[in-house]
Amino acid sequence: KQEVTQIPAALSVPEGENLVLNCSFTDSAIYNLQWFRQDPGKGLTSLLLIQSSQREQTSGRLNASLDKSSGRSTLYIAASQPGDSATYLCALQSSNDYKLSFGAGTTVTVRA
Amino acid sequence: GAGVSQTPSNKVTEKGKYVELRCDPISGHTALYWYRQSLGQGPEFLIYFQGTGAADDSGLPNDRFFAVRPEGSVSTLKIQRTERGDSAVYLCASSFSQGGLKYFGPGTRLTVT
Numbered sequence: 635k636q637e638v639t640q641i642p643a644a645l646s647v648p649e650g651e652n653l654v655l656n657c658s659f660t661d662s663a664i665y666n667l668q669w670f671r672q673d674p675g676k677g678l679t680s681l682l683l684i685q686s687s688q689r690e691q692t693s694g695r696l697n698a699s700l701d702k703s704s705g706r707s708t709l710y711i712a713a714s715q716p717g718d719s720a721t722y723l724c725a726l727q728s729s730n731d732y733k734l735s736f737g738a739g740t741t742v743t744v745r746a
Numbered sequence: 747g748a749g750v751s752q753t754p755s756n757k758v759t760e761k762g763k764y765v766e767l768r769c770d771p772i773s774g775h776t777a778l779y780w781y782r783q784s785l786g787q788g789p790e791f792l793i794y795f796q797g798t799g800a801a802d803d804s805g806l807p808n809d810r811f812f813a814v815r816p817e818g819s820v821s822t823l824k825i826q827r828t829e830r831g832d833s834a835v836y837l838c839a840s841s842f843s844q845g846g847l848k849y850f851g852p853g854t855r856l857t858v859t
Contacts, residue, residue, distance in 0.1 A: 670850070727845065732802070733791040733805070
């Protein structure tokens with residue numbers, strides 16, 4: 635069974651600092667990895683999708699990398715803003731499955 | 747276009763009652779998923795539909811939980827004899843294909859008193 639871990643569970647940074655969010659997983663036979671944002675009391679907003687054959691994806695200030703051999707993905711958010719405050723979740727779809735296995739998330743607070 | 751919608755957004759019910767939660771996926775998405783998220787946790791898989799059929803219901807916790815998708819579009823998650831432990835946010839997601847980008851709805855927050 636795929637186990638997904640996100641460390642740290644919470645992170646507080648001053649505005650303008652770059653954010654680095656980590657996601658580790660136990661089974662490298664993945665189909666894709668998706669990063670989501672969740673605001674309090676809200677659903678999930680997809681940020682980036684990385685296919686198994688890709689090493690990274692970029693969208694604006696966001697960049698996500700994938701290293702299957704080490705079982706890690708990292709989400710970088712450049713020049714953080716208070717509006718980036720949210721919980722960020724990574725989710726993996728295994729090669730032989732269609733379900734997403736989620737980490738518990740990292741709650742980010744960007745202080746103005 | 748419209749995203750995934752879920753109704754109601756909040757549902758409070760008494761222990762032992764029956765509830766139905768509705769999900770309207772993005773038009774044209776054949777794959778539909780239900781997840782459950784407890785406080786401070788990531789979502790956990792409940793059931794997956796491909797078209798009208800439940801391709802995988804292995805995540806349903808017990809036989810009090812049932813879901814349907816009769817016409818391959820709207821889905822309803824049904825919970826009988828609700829228990830306090832069923833309190834959670836129930837999320838629905840859809841995708842064009844099972845390997846594609848998954849779009850989540852805003853969720854239904856279920857509280858069983």
